[in-house]
Amino acid sequence: MKLADIYGHFQSDIKVIEKELEETIQARHDVLRKASTDLLHAGGKRIRPVFVLLAARFGNYDIHALKHIAVSLELIHMASLVHDDVIDDAELRRGRKTIKSQWDNRVAMYAGDYIFAKAVQTAAYFDNRSIHLIISDAIMEMCIGEVEQIRDQFNWDQNIRTYFRRIKRKTALLIAVSCKLGAIAADASDEIQRRLYLFGYYVGMSFQITDDILDFVGTMEQIGKPAGGDLRQGNVTLPALYAMHHNPDLKTEIVETISKDHHHADMDSIINQIKESGGIEYSVSVSDQYLAKAFKQLEALPDVEAKTYFLQLAAYIGRRKF
C-alpha cells in the first residue's frame, strides 16, 4: 500500500490544508516569503496534518476549524526543519564559510522564528488556552530534544535510553500532539484524546526508528543521500547503538574512523558490520513493538471509518522503505 492510496480517502481535505498552508505562509516580507514558500513547495508527507484530520474523525469533524490546527502543526514542523539546517556543520568545518552562507544562516534563523510565530497565530483561531499550552509545550520539548542531540553528538558511550528519550522529544511528541489536538478541536472525550495521544506517540517512535534504519539500509535513490549520514555526523542511532554494544571492536573502528575525519570517512565497512551485527533486525523489532502498542490503542477506540485509515497509515509509516 502506498501513501497516496491511503491519502486518497481524504484527498479533498488535504487540498484544503495545502491551500490554507499556502495562504498562511504569505509573509509580509519578500525574503521570508521566499524562504517559506520554497520550503512549502519542497513537499513533505504532511504526516502531522493528516493525523490531525484522522483524529478529529473520532469527534465532530469540521475541516474549516480543523485546518487551523493542521496548518499550525505543519508550520511547527517546517520551522524546526529550517532551524535544523542553520549553521550546517559541514559547511563550517571545511572552512569555506562565506558572507553568502552566513547571510543565509541568519535569515534562516529568523525565517524559522517567523514560522513558529505564525504557527502560534494560526492556532489562536481557537479561543482555547489548552491548545496554546499544548503547542508551546511541544515546541519546548522539541528544543530540549535538539539540545540533547547536540550534546550527545559524537558521544559513543551513550545509553540506549538516551536515544529513546531524544527521539521522543524530537519526533514522537509532535505526532502525539497532532492526534490530541485533532481530538480536542473535534470535542472528542478525554478518554479518546488520551488514547489518540498515545497512538500518535507510539507511531511517532516507530516513524523515527524506521527513519534511522533507512539511513543505514536505504539506497541513494530511496533516501536521497549516501547511507550512514547520521553516524558520519555523529548522530548515534539505534542500529549503531545495538551493533556497538554487541561488538566492541566495531565500536573502536567507528570511533577511530569518524574521529579521524568524519567528513571523508569511508562508511562502507562500518555499515556492513552494523548490518551483520543484527542491529537492523533489532531496530525493526523495536519499531514493530511500538507499532503493536499503537494498534492496541487504536483497537480500544470507537469504530469509525477513520480507524482503517489510521491503521494503514501507521503500518505504512512503521514499515516504509523510503
Add this chain to the structure above:
Amino acid sequence: MKLADIYGHFQSDIKVIEKELEETIQARHDVLRKASTDLLHAGGKRIRPVFVLLAARFGNYDIHALKHIAVSLELIHMASLVHDDVIDDAELRRGRKTIKSQWDNRVAMYAGDYIFAKAVQTAAYFDNRSIHLIISDAIMEMCIGEVEQIRDQFNWDQNIRTYFRRIKRKTALLIAVSCKLGAIAADASDEIQRRLYLFGYYVGMSFQITDDILDFVGTMEQIGKPAGGDLRQGNVTLPALYAMHHNPDLKTEIVETISKDHHHADMDSIINQIKESGGIEYSVSVSDQYLAKAFKQLEALPDVEAKTYFLQLAAYIGRRKF
C-alpha cells in the same frame, strides 16, 4: 532623575515580576536552564514589564494576572537578544570558528526558540485569543525587522525611511504592544488601549534613536564597548545617515574605511566627522519629536497617578546618557 527613582514607586511589583521571571525560566533541561538564567541575571532595565504595569494602571490593576503578560514580553525580548547573538559576525570572519563556539551557536538558537515558546505559554494564562494574536504578530514583525537589518547591512545608500521602518519593527512595536497588552489585561477601554499603544510606539522610537546616538557619543564606560560599533558592523543608523547625506566626502571615507577591514577600522576620524556634521543634534531633535508625540498621547489619557511615572520614564528613556 534616575531609573531607580522612577522604579521606586512600584518596586514591590517589579519584585513580583522578577520572581515570576526566575520561576518561569527554570527549564526542564540543564543546558537551557543555564543559558536562560545567565541571561536573566545579566540584568536589563525591564522596560517592557514596567510599561505593562504602568499601562494597566489605566484599568483594573491586578499584579497577579498582569505578571504573566509582563513576563511574557520580557521573555520575547530576551529570546530576541539570544538570537541576536547567534552566528556572531566577528567570530566567523576571523576564521577562528571552533567546535565550542559552533556548539554554543546551535544551543543559543534552540535556547531562543525555547524562550519564545515559554513566552507563548506564559501568555496563555489569559484565555484571550487577541492577546495571542498580538504577541505572535509582534514576534513576526521583529523577525521582519531583523531580516531587514541583515539585508540593509553595509548598504550605504539606504533611505532614512528604511531606518525608521527598521527600528519600528525591531524595537518600538514591542514596547507599543507592552502598553497595549497591559491595558487589555486590565480591561481598559479601546480608546485607552489605542492611546497607550501609540504612547509606547513613540517612546520606543525615541528609545532606539537614543541608543543609536549613544553608540557614537557614549564613552566606553557608558556603553560598555568602543564607540562606533554599529557602523563598524555595517548597521547604518540615523546620525550616520544624516552625516553622509550632508557630506558626500564623509560617505566615501566611511565606505572605504569600513569596506577595507571593518573589524580593524579606525573609527575616530569618522565619529568626529559625524559629530561635526550635526548628525547628533539632528537625531536628538528627532528623538525629542517622538517624545513630544508620546507626551501628547499621555495628556489625553485619564488622570491617574501612573501618568506621572510614565512621563518620567519616557523622559528618562528619550534623554538618558547611558
